Amino acid sequence: MKNPESQTVATVEAARLYYEHNFSQQQIAQKLGISRPGVSRLLQQARDKGIVKIQIIDPSDRGTLLESQVREKFQLNRVVIIPNDNEDDKIIKTRIGSAAAGILDDYVHSGMIFGISWGTTMLSVARHVSKKRLKDLIVVQLNGGVSRADYNTHASDAARKIAEAFGAIPYLLPLPAIVDRPEVKDAIVSDKNIAYTLRIAREASVAMFTIGSFGYDSALVKSDYFDSAEVEELLKRGAVGDICSRIISHDGEICSEEANARTIGIDLDDIRTKEHSIAVAGGKGKLPAIKAALKAKLCNVLVTDEWVAGELLSDN
Numbered sequence: 001m002k003n004p005e006s007q008t009v010a011t012v013e014a015a016r017l018y019y020e021h022n023f024s025q026q027q028i029a030q031k032l033g034i035s036r037p038g039v040s041r042l043l044q045q046a047r048d049k050g051i052v053k054i055q056i057i058d059p060s061d062r063g064t065l066l067e068s069q070v071r072e073k074f075q076l077n078r079v080v081i082i083p084n085d086n087e088d089d090k091i092i093k094t095r096i097g098s099a100a101a102g103i104l105d106d107y108v109h110s111g112m113i114f115g116i117s118w119g120t121t122m123l124s125v126a127r128h129v130s131k132k133r134l135k136d137l138i139v140v141q142l143n144g145g146v147s148r149a150d151y152n153t154h155a156s157d158a159a160r161k162i163a164e165a166f167g168a169i170p171y172l173l174p175l176p177a178i179v180d181r182p183e184v185k186d187a188i189v190s191d192k193n194i195a196y197t198l199r200i201a202r203e204a205s206v207a208m209f210t211i212g213s214f215g216y217d218s219a220l221v222k223s224d225y226f227d228s229a230e231v232e233e234l235l236k237r238g239a240v241g242d243i244c245s246r247i248i249s250h251d252g253e254i255c256s257e258e259a260n261a262r263t264i265g266i267d268l269d270d271i272r273t274k275e276h277s278i279a280v281a282g283g284k285g286k287l288p289a290i291k292a293a294l295k296a297k298l299c300n301v302l303v304t305d306e307w308v309a310g311e312l313l314s315d316n
Helices: 004-020 025-032 036-048 065-074 089-107 120-128 157-166 182-189 192-203 228-236 268-272 284-295 306-314
Strands: 078-082 113-116 138-141 169-171 206-209 211-213 239-243 246-249 276-280 301-305
Touching: 004 025, 004 036, 025 036, 065 078, 065 306, 078 089, 078 306, 089 120, 089 206, 089 276, 089 301, 113 120, 113 157, 113 192, 120 157, 120 206, 120 276, 138 157, 138 192, 157 169, 169 192, 182 192, 206 268, 211 284, 239 284, 246 284, 284 301, 284 306, 301 306
Parallel strands: 078 301, 113 138, 113 206, 138 169, 206 276, 276 301
Antiparallel strands: 211 239, 239 246
């Protein structure tokens, strides 16, 4: 089964026997002449590759009790919460990415504009998106992200991968997220091609973005957009995170107008007014930033983890 084609055939056959004909894994192992763990691996591959899609229909459309409680407390349209049994951030990010990719079918369709930010969380979403062909779909990057440091921001990867999965046109922003001076930003965004991409981003009816934490370990700082003195100053001003590279304070508003004037991407108000504004973030380190985003009503859909959800509910 080393041949990729025969591997795919075996994966499909195992999936049909298990999901369509109710064979046990042991029965499948005997029928295919492989071990039971081998069957388990085939079934997992079937899910990972999108050969099998499992859909849970919630008749009430309210989700779990925890999801319902968070949704009602923060007046959100939808909340999706993934398990968190004290796993590390990589596992949480993978689960969150998979959950966020799973809800895209409900929000992304032909003839629309879908905007997405960058970062490892968004890349996790893109890696879990199942392929389907949509007509006249535009996928647009919401903010610049090219780093001048060695740190890999995966700036355009998420938008490009999702566009490929959906057979869509990608509009990318191969630019820094934050430049040195406002006049540099003004010159860049005055370019007609860049201005056009940013206009498309503002017109997107659905935006999916992550909420970053802010500090010396945050992606923006590792990308060399801020030096130590600037980080200290932003922290003194109450910076807790970023959305589309816009630095926010604990109330979810812009922390520094000076930094904001140097940032390339859509504004917070553009995000807030989307028909579907989908925030995808989890992990203990992001809790203050998630709270800030919810306080400022910067999203109406939230994908997060159990620990964060519990903290959100316990916070008065």
